[in-house]
Amino acid sequence: MIDGMSSLLLRQVRIVPLNGAPAAVPLDVLIEDGFITELSEPSERGGAHRVPTVEGDGRWLIPGLWDAHVHLAQWALAARRLDLSQTSSPEEVLAVVARLARDRAAGGRRPIVGMGHRAGTSSRQVTVAELDAACGAVPVALINADCHHGWLNTAALDALGLPRRDTVVAEAEWFAAYPRVVSGLEGAPTPADYRQVLRAAAARGVAGLVDFEFSAPWRDWAQRWPEGCDLLRIRWSPYPDQLDSVRAAGLSGGASLPGADDRLTVGSLKIISDGSLGTRTAWCYEPYADTGGCGAPNQSAAELAELLTEGKRAGLSVATHAIGDRALDAAVRAYAATGAHGSIEHAQVTTGHAIAAMARLGLTASVQPAHLLDDWPTTDRVWPDRADRCFTLRSLLGHGVRVAFGSDAPVAPLDPWLAIAAAVHRGRPGDEPWHPEQAVTAAEALAASVDGRRIAVGQPGDVALLAFDPLASDAARLRAMRADLTCVAGQVVHSEFSI
Numbered sequence: 001m002i003d004g005m006s007s008l009l010l011r012q013v014r015i016v017p018l019n020g021a022p023a024a025v026p027l028d029v030l031i032e033d034g035f036i037t038e039l040s041e042p043s044e045r046g047g048a049h050r051v052p053t054v055e056g057d058g059r060w061l062i063p064g065l066w067d068a069h070v071h072l073a074q075w076a077l078a079a080r081r082l083d084l085s086q087t088s089s090p091e092e093v094l095a096v097v098a099r100l101a102r103d104r105a106a107g108g109r110r111p112i113v114g115m116g117h118r119a120g121t122s123s124r125q126v127t128v129a130e131l132d133a134a135c136g137a138v139p140v141a142l143i144n145a146d147c148h149h150g151w152l153n154t155a156a157l158d159a160l161g162l163p164r165r166d167t168v169v170a171e172a173e174w175f176a177a178y179p180r181v182v183s184g185l186e187g188a189p190t191p192a193d194y195r196q197v198l199r200a201a202a203a204r205g206v207a208g209l210v211d212f213e214f215s216a217p218w219r220d221w222a223q224r225w226p227e228g229c230d231l232l233r234i235r236w237s238p239y240p241d242q243l244d245s246v247r248a249a250g251l252s253g254g255a256s257l258p259g260a261d262d263r264l265t266v267g268s269l270k271i272i273s274d275g276s277l278g279t280r281t282a283w284c285y286e287p288y289a290d291t292g293g294c295g296a297p298n299q300s301a302a303e304l305a306e307l308l309t310e311g312k313r314a315g316l317s318v319a320t321h322a323i324g325d326r327a328l329d330a331a332v333r334a335y336a337a338t339g340a341h342g343s344i345e346h347a348q349v350t351t352g353h354a355i356a357a358m359a360r361l362g363l364t365a366s367v368q369p370a371h372l373l374d375d376w377p378t379t380d381r382v383w384p385d386r387a388d389r390c391f392t393l394r395s396l397l398g399h400g401v402r403v404a405f406g407s408d409a410p411v412a413p414l415d416p417w418l419a420i421a422a423a424v425h426r427g428r429p430g431d432e433p434w435h436p437e438q439a440v441t442a443a444e445a446l447a448a449s450v451d452g453r454r455i456a457v458g459q460p461g462d463v464a465l466l467a468f469d470p471l472a473s474d475a476a477r478l479r480a481m482r483a484d485l486t487c488v489a490g491q492v493v494h495s496e497f498s499i
């Protein structure tokens, strides 16, 4: 961050119209004391304001981007972990892990933590015995791409004090064990790890994110903040196990954390009401075509309502994870019954009834369009009867539901452009679009990625300057978009210019 820069003039920039307005002629945008204070005709000399100046030369200006769903510690660790995202079968995973385990066995048996393989695309269940056979005494924990289960060998189960078994560790047991995987097998991310991922996000034009990390007390962020991790806006969002500490500190929704400014605030209470597609635990009305199960809820209706009420009483909005259609209906009913406000995280399978109720209740659909890139083959195979009700971005917008895009990093990379391109093109560049009737426009996708911000006088000085018009970019260019300049509260957090 560049300290002491309280004013900044962006000369000759074009404001990207996200609300149907015609493309703008170049303007000068002045940011002072953290806010946009002036939009004016380009000044001849640019010298009228004696402030640091960026020559925009017709570049495109958007509000700083937001990622509405991140697990930041896991994303910071992802770079250190064995990347299994390119494997396509359990056999491939075992081959990669066996090779690394042979090296580690010779050098002190340092544990292996891998992530990104997709058990959900495989036609068979994996076993602990085959992982033991591949890697012997080196502790191994392999985190599935959906982060809803881990494939651990016996050495890792023993090291973490988990009961021995021959299956993966899934859902509630996995979420409880996960912090020990980090502390026991790999070590928590350092401030330097956080700074690296925050800088990379800023380079993509990101100004803020919602952090849903598990077992992450607010004190961790308050401590990290002055250690150079104060680059972006962060909404720290507690799970129920953190509620007591929130109340004890006198914090409520939107409040700044002790010792921080209004860029580090308290977000929503996070509740996980069902599982995932990849682990076959998302709660649905109809069975999965391969397992025959319907998934399961994590709470009874009464327990879910009680959690929402607790959040409401603590002065927090509530973010409820619901992926299956039955979980979504149950979550919507719980909001209606309790009067809690907030968001549905994922809403991956919708019903017309749930969409109408979300619009009526003012609930935000916090969705991750980039997941469709990885999930559509599995969806077509195990949810063929409901594929047309998955990632229903067009239907949500059409019914007036507020939509917010996120990545769920590390499930998908922390890159809003990947989500925007997936939402617009319903596939990778060159793909036949998957259910194109649910595609949205680039302007709609961008509007879902800026946390309701606009480029206007009085708005916070959170902006990103782009070399290309995002509304006139093809799929490949949208995906590859980077910011030439990113500001948060008027402070430059990323720049390709010498200012």
Ligand SMILES: [Zn+2]
Binding pocket: 069, 070, 071, 212, 408
């Ligand atoms: Zn998540």
